[in-house]
Amino acid sequence: MAKHETPLLDQLETGPWPSFVTDIKREAESRATNEKGVDYQIPQDACEDLLGVLELSFKHGRTHWKHGGIVGVFGYGGGVIGRYCDQPEMFPGVAHFHTMRVSQPAGKFYTTKYLESICDLWERRGSGITNMHGSTGDIIFLGTTTPQLEEVFYELTHNLNQDLGGSGSNLRTPSDCIGAARCEYACYDTQAICHDLTVEYQDELHRPAFPYKFKFKFDGCPNCCVASIARSDLSFIGLWRDEIRIDEEAVKAYVGGELKPNAGAHAGRDWGAFDIQKEVIGLCPTQCMRYEGDKLEINNKECTHCMHCINVMPRALRIGNDRGCAILAGAKAPILDGAQMGTLIVPFIKAEPPYTDIKEKVIEPIWDWWMEEGKNRERLGELMKRQGMQKLLEMTGLDPDPRMIQEPRTNPYIFWKEDEVEGGFKRDINEFRKYHKR
Amino acid sequence: MAFVSSGYNPGKPMEDRITDIGPRHFEEFYPPVIKKNKGKWLYHEILEPGVLVHVAESGDEVYTVRVGGCRLMSVSHIREICEIADKHCDGHLRFTTRNNIEFMVDSKDKLKPLVDDLMSRKQSGGCYKFPVGGTGAGITNIVHTQGWIHCHTPATDASGTVKATMDVLFDDFRNMRLPAQLRVSMACCLNMCGAVHCSDIAILGYHRKPPILDHEYLDKMCEIPLAIAACPTAAIKPTKIKLEDGKEVKSVAVKEERCMFCGNCYTMCPSMPLADDVGDGIVLMAGGKVSNRISAPKFSKVVVAFIPNEMPRWPKMTNAITQIVEAYAKGANKYERLGDWAERIGWERFFEVCELEFTHHLIDDFRDPAYYTWRQTTQFKF
Numbered sequence: 151m152a153k154h155e156t157p158l159l160d161q162l163e164t165g166p167w168p169s170f171v172t173d174i175k176r177e178a179e180s181r182a183t184n185e186k187g188v189d190y191q192i193p194q195d196a197c198e199d200l201l202g203v204l205e206l207s208f209k210h211g212r213t214h215w216k217h218g219g220i221v222g223v224f225g226y227g228g229g230v231i232g233r234y235c236d237q238p239e240m241f242p243g244v245a246h247f248h249t250m251r252v253s254q255p256a257g258k259f260y261t262t263k264y265l266e267s268i269c270d271l272w273e274r275r276g277s278g279i280t281n282m283h284g285s286t287g288d289i290i291f292l293g294t295t296t297p298q299l300e301e302v303f304y305e306l307t308h309n310l311n312q313d314l315g316g317s318g319s320n321l322r323t324p325s326d327c328i329g330a331a332r333c334e335y336a337c338y339d340t341q342a343i344c345h346d347l348t349v350e351y352q353d354e355l356h357r358p359a360f361p362y363k364f365k366f367k368f369d370g371c372p373n374c375c376v377a378s379i380a381r382s383d384l385s386f387i388g389l390w391r392d393e394i395r396i397d398e399e400a401v402k403a404y405v406g407g408e409l410k411p412n413a414g415a416h417a418g419r420d421w422g423a424f425d426i427q428k429e430v431i432g433l434c435p436t437q438c439m440r441y442e443g444d445k446l447e448i449n450n451k452e453c454t455h456c457m458h459c460i461n462v463m464p465r466a467l468r469i470g471n472d473r474g475c476a477i478l479a480g481a482k483a484p485i486l487d488g489a490q491m492g493t494l495i496v497p498f499i500k501a502e503p504p505y506t507d508i509k510e511k512v513i514e515p516i517w518d519w520w521m522e523e524g525k526n527r528e529r530l531g532e533l534m535k536r537q538g539m540q541k542l543l544e545m546t547g548l549d550p551d552p553r554m555i556q557e558p559r560t561n562p563y564i565f566w567k568e569d570e571v572e573g574g575f576k577r578d579i580n581e582f583r584k585y586h587k588r
Numbered sequence: 589m590a591f592v593s594s595g596y597n598p599g600k601p602m603e604d605r606i607t608d609i610g611p612r613h614f615e616e617f618y619p620p621v622i623k624k625n626k627g628k629w630l631y632h633e634i635l636e637p638g639v640l641v642h643v644a645e646s647g648d649e650v651y652t653v654r655v656g657g658c659r660l661m662s663v664s665h666i667r668e669i670c671e672i673a674d675k676h677c678d679g680h681l682r683f684t685t686r687n688n689i690e691f692m693v694d695s696k697d698k699l700k701p702l703v704d705d706l707m708s709r710k711q712s713g714g715c716y717k718f719p720v721g722g723t724g725a726g727i728t729n730i731v732h733t734q735g736w737i738h739c740h741t742p743a744t745d746a747s748g749t750v751k752a753t754m755d756v757l758f759d760d761f762r763n764m765r766l767p768a769q770l771r772v773s774m775a776c777c778l779n780m781c782g783a784v785h786c787s788d789i790a791i792l793g794y795h796r797k798p799p800i801l802d803h804e805y806l807d808k809m810c811e812i813p814l815a816i817a818a819c820p821t822a823a824i825k826p827t828k829i830k831l832e833d834g835k836e837v838k839s840v841a842v843k844e845e846r847c848m849f850c851g852n853c854y855t856m857c858p859s860m861p862l863a864d865d866v867g868d869g870i871v872l873m874a875g876g877k878v879s880n881r882i883s884a885p886k887f888s889k890v891v892v893a894f895i896p897n898e899m900p901r902w903p904k905m906t907n908a909i910t911q912i913v914e915a916y917a918k919g920a921n922k923y924e925r926l927g928d929w930a931e932r933i934g935w936e937r938f939f940e941v942c943e944l945e946f947t948h949h950l951i952d953d954f955r956d957p958a959y960y961t962w963r964q965t966t967q968f969k970f
Contacts, residue, residue, distance in 0.1 A: 158900040162748060163713030165755035170658040170747045172711040177662035189592055197662075200737070207736035207745065208899040211865030215740045217858035224601040233738060249738065253611035258683040260617050262670035265681075269663035269670075274592075278663045282683055285733060285781045292660075292738055297591070304596035307606035315611075323611075327685065331614075331622050332642050332650060332692075334629040341614045352608035372880035376685045379885050380878045381783035387880075412923075414634040415724030418764035421922050433923060435882055458882050458923070465631040483780035486820040486852060488957060489887055491786075527818070 152178075153195055154202030158209060174201055177278045188274055192243075192295050196277040199243030200293065203235055214241075221248055221296050223303040227358040229314030230299055246295045247277070250302060251288040251315035253323050253348065253355075256341035257331050258283065267310055275302050286365065287325030288315035313352070319362050319527075321354040326368035327375040329388075334464065335457065336370030337388025337473040338501035344368050346505060347513075360517075361524035361533075371469065372457050378481070378492070383530040384513065385478040385492040386501065390470030393450040394459070400466035401426075401446045412462050430459050474500040477512055479542070480531025490531040495542065497553040512546065519545035540565075619680035621650045621694040637764055638720035639703065641696075651699045652692050655706055655718040656729045656754070656761060659687035660737060660747050668709075668717070676702040686729045686771075688722050724764040727757050727913075732774035733781050735793070741851050742776035743793030743868040744897050750774050752901040753791065756910055767920035767929070770913065771877070778850050788926040789909060790873035790888045797867035798847040799860035803829040807838040810857035818856040821846045848954070870895040870905050874912055875927030886927050889935075891942070893949035908944065915941040934969050 152175070159171045178197035181190065193199070203214050219232025231249040238245035252268070268289065272278060277293035284290040294302065306312045315323035324347055327333070329340030347366060348355070354364075367378035370388040378385035403409045404424060410417065411424045426446075431439050438452035439459065446466075448459075460467045477499060478492030496512060516530065519542070524533045534542055543550055568575045597603050615623065625644035632642040640652040657665075669689060673681040676698060682690045691702055706718040722728035730753060733739065735746030753772065760766060773784035776793040784790035806812070816824045823846035829839045840860075842853075853860045862868075872895065876888030891912070895905045912926075919941055920929035930938040939946045952958035 159748075161900045162751050163711070164715065165751070166716055166719065166758040167751055167754035167761075168657050168717055168719065169711055169713060169715045169751060170660045171751075172713055172715060173658060173660070173662050173665050176664050176711075180662075180664050190589055191592060194589070204737055204745075208748065211868060211897045211899065212863040213736050213740060213742050215736075215738060217740045217854070225605070225607060233740070247738070255612045255617055256614040257617075258685075259614060259619070259622070260681055260683075262673050262679040262681070264612065264617065265666055265670050269666050273663045275594075280661055280663065280666065281659045281734075282661050282666065282687070282689075283659065285731065285783065287685075300596045300598065300601070301594040304594040307609060308595065308604075310612075311609065312612055313607075313609045325685070328682075330627040330629075331618065332626075332629060332652070334631055334642070336627070339627065345611070345614055349610040352610055356608060374878040374880060374885065377783060377786065377878040379880075380786035380876075410633070412724070413632055413640075415764060415769075416922060417634070418637070418725065418766075429922065433882055456880050456882055461881060462923070464633075468630075483775075483778075483783045483785055485779055485850060488954065489785040491885060491887070 152201070153198035154205060156201050156205040159201060159205050171201070174279065181278065191275045191298055191301070192277065192293075194243075196243040196247075196293060197279065199241035200247075200277065200279065203237065203241045203244055206237065206240075215247075219248075221299060223299055223314070226314065226356045228317040228320040228356055231317055233293070244277075244293060247293040248296065248299065250276075250291040250294065250299070251284065251317055251323065252291060252306065253313050253315040254283055254287050254289050254325070256326050256344040256348070257328055258287075259331070264310075271302065271305050271310070275305070286315070286322050288323045314356070316355045316363075319358040319360045320356065320364070321351050321360070322363050322365045323355065324348050324366040324368070325376060327370050329368070329370040333370060335373065335388075335460065335469060337390055337469055338370065338386075338475050340368040340370045340386075340388070342503065343386065343501055343505055343508075346503060347509075350509065354517075359521065361520060362527045362529050364517075364520075364530065372455055373461070379478055380481050380489075380491060381483065382481055382492070383479065384516070385481055386475045387478065388473065388475050388501075389455055389498060390473045391498055392470040392472040394448050394453065394470055395468040396446055396448065397466050397468075398445060401441075401463065402444060404463050404466055405441075405444075409463075409465055413464050430462050433458055474498050477508075479516065480529070480534045482529045482531045486527075487532055487535070490535070493531075493534065493539070494554050495546070495548055497551055512548075515546040516542070617680070617682075619650075619678065619692055619694070621648055622692070624648065625650070634724045634764070637726060637762055638723055639699065640723060648694070649696070650692050650694055651696060652690050653699070653702055653706065653720055654684070654688045654690050654722050655720050656688055656722050657718065658747060658751075659732065665717075672702075672705060672718070676705065684729075686722070686731050688729050689718070719758070719761065721761040721763075725766045725768050726762075726764045727760040727766070727770050727772060729761075730754060730772045730774050730791075731784070733776045735776040739776060741779060741854060741862075743795045743863070744776050744870055745899070746774055746776045746793075748900055749791055749870070749902050749905065752906050753909060756906045757913065760913065766913075766917050768923050768925050770916070770926060772909070779855075784873070785887055786876035786878045786885060787888050788874065788877060789912060790876065791905065791909075792871040792873060793868065794871045794894070795849040795851060795862040795864065795868050796894065797862060797864045798842050798844045798849065799853055799862050801839060801842065802859035802861075803837060803839040804831055806840065806857065806859040809859045812838060812840060815840055815853050815857035815860065818852045820850060820852060821848055823847050824853060865897070869897050870902065872905070872908055872912075875930045877925050877927055879925075882923070883925075883928050888927075890950055891939070891944055893947055911944065912942050915943075936969055
């Protein structure tokens with residue numbers, strides 16, 4: 151018998167898509183029966199009370215979680231988010247229900263052995279409810295009490311060789327696409343750099359010293375499967391700068407219909423026979439391709455590596471061999487001053503260990519500038535807007551490049567600096583008046 | 589419920605303390621076929637919705653079965669995932685950025701038993717536990733935020749709206765009939781921890797009433813200057829309020845016509861809650877993308893200014909989403925993303941074919957960038 155009636159939530163237990171309500175009920179049942187004899191360290195009925203408080207929100211149309219609360223583990227300023235229920239008498243099992251962020255492995259590959267050990271820990275010391283994964287990328291432990299925070303952290307670090315992730319005004323846990331592990335489009339090893347920078351900047355990740363949050367995300371190619379360009383302060387997007395490799399025989403096989411375009415992604419509808427002129431050549435944004443006499447030619451110098459032709463004919467076209475990544479800065483969601491897309495600040499850089507240039511010529515100078523000039527809760531993109539692209543170039547020493555802009559400015563209001571103008575700004579009015587009467 | 593120590597000594601927190609070790613190294617978790625062929629993949633193919641094969645230079649193949657699911661999951665559910673991975677995949681699996689689970693096998697004969705096993709598992713109410721799909725020109729899993737299950741600022745629920753939406757879009761999760769992939773994302777407030785602002789269709793929770801002011805407690809709970817500074821439109825100013833008992837307290841006043849309902853003040857000050865059963869609801873945005881394919885990445889645009897919260901299944905919201913998806917499926921060219929289609933046919937035509945009402949709320953009036961969204965040409969359609 152359920153502890154709380156949940157008539158509204160119960161209506162989410164039908165339909166084809168997996169039901170989170172049924173899943174939480176399953177966990178509630180598992181905790182109530184406790185067939186494994188788990189020594190629960192937070193209330194055994196936490197999941198029932200979680201369903202109860204959620205049902206109340208469905209009834210009221212308002213959340214029943216209180217604002218924040220400063221809790222954490224000793225020495226860290228992130229990784230734990232305090233959470234308290236605003237109806238603790240009705241739902242004592244979730245009265246204190248803090249979140250813990252657990253730093254996920256790059257690429258989100260797991261062994262079952264590892265996941266089971268995570269489950270054992272969280273079943274015993276928490277609610278048994280998780281997010282796999284949170285939006286930034288961490289494994290999220292959803293709901294435990296204050297005394298359990300240090301215990302969970304101790305077990306994570308001592309038994310599972312595993313640390314917490316970021317929250318607050320820190321470096322947030324970096325995340326990446328599947329990259330070279332299982333994708334032929336990857337222009338650099340996203341997992342390697344994601345892990346390397348995560349480990350290198352543990353101090354920035356755990357101890358808040360920034361004006362606001364800061365995110366790194368790593369996309370292996372311009373398809374941008376982890377959306378780095380839209381949501382990371384520094385977005386690393388894989389690129390090649392030489393020639394797309396062409397297998398002419400495979401091109402013919404696409405034209406002849408033996409190979410399915412776009413790796414079979416359009417199989418759910420009859421789109422008619424594949425038409426290379428219409429579907430590839432005609433859609434190329436720079437019109438740098440032609441297909442004549444059974445031969446595909448690409449003017450690679452004009453290619454903007456949009457990935458369309460490669461996506462359509464993955465067996466015929468492959469990324470080039472001179473690979474690295476572009477770096478874009480300042481993307482963020484709308485809070486406060488509207489959403490911002492990442493701005494290109496490095497058109498191409500090699501992304502190979504130990505990543506010294508990326509760390510010392512890009513990341514650290516940008517942090518120095520932002521930590522010096524950024525206002526409280528000002529993201530990097532907002533500082534870029536406020537102080538300008540020139541300031542970013544000045545502070546990082548990056549060279550201006552026409553690739554960095556959509557178009558040159560339409561106003562001539564250039565803030566010339568004194569040292570840019572011959573003779574400087576100091577002038578003698580009397581000398582001027584010799585030739586120009588008052 | 590007896591307290592069991594992990595070994596942590598609260599009297600000496602630094603004793604044996606291990607910190608700053610970071611995540612586990614990814615290589616520990618690679619399946620052997622991934623480890624062997626990393627960086628040497630030749631091509632891939634989608635064999636059927638949800639099933640991919642990647643072929644390496646070595647001739648090795650890895651078959652991936654992608655299943656959708658709730659990112660909100662119990663340890664019992666994770667254990668079942670592990671049981672499947674132990675049975676079919678030698679104890680390996682991975683998760684995608686969009687909360688899908690990927691089971692990988694290294695030969696084709698292992699594929700069918702895995703797919704059959706996944707599709708045979710159902711929850712007590714008949715929902716699939718592990719629906720196979722989410723590839724190619726279809727709809728994959730919705731990335732989303734916490735909502736009422738765990739967050740203090742939401743204007744709607746996340747898991748509930750996502751379940752309702754995926755139930756109506758389920759056929760397109762299992763199929764690849766659309767002109768291109770269509771990414772749906774959900775964020776339960778403007779903070780957008782889900783960063784939905786570049787999605788083909790974005791579901792966004794939004795408040796519509798200014799904060800309620802808890803004058804009696806405000807100065808005790810909050811740093812008033814921080815609450816004032818948090819407001820992007822400078823709508824908050826300091827004031828003094830006489831309480832019913834005659835006591836005068838420091839508090840804030842809100843210029844209501846300036847409020848953009850962002851909730852930034854509430855983030856800084858818990859005595860300024862915005863949540864309201866009638867005021868809160870859903871904004872629908874459309875036409876964004878993050879890929880650089882053909883056209884540049886772009887932001888989603890607001891196409892429905894407000895839909896009330898209708899628990900538990902948000903029918904007005906799911907109807908509007910279905911209208912957009914069907915109009916797109918019917919009208920767009922092969923490879924054309926929703927935003928590119930809308931720009932090609934023109935937004936005036938978009939509202940017509942999606943049967944969505946255009947209201948003044950959809951015309952941007954927020955600061956300078958608004959000007960660049962107004963039409964400054966006679967090139968439009970009747």
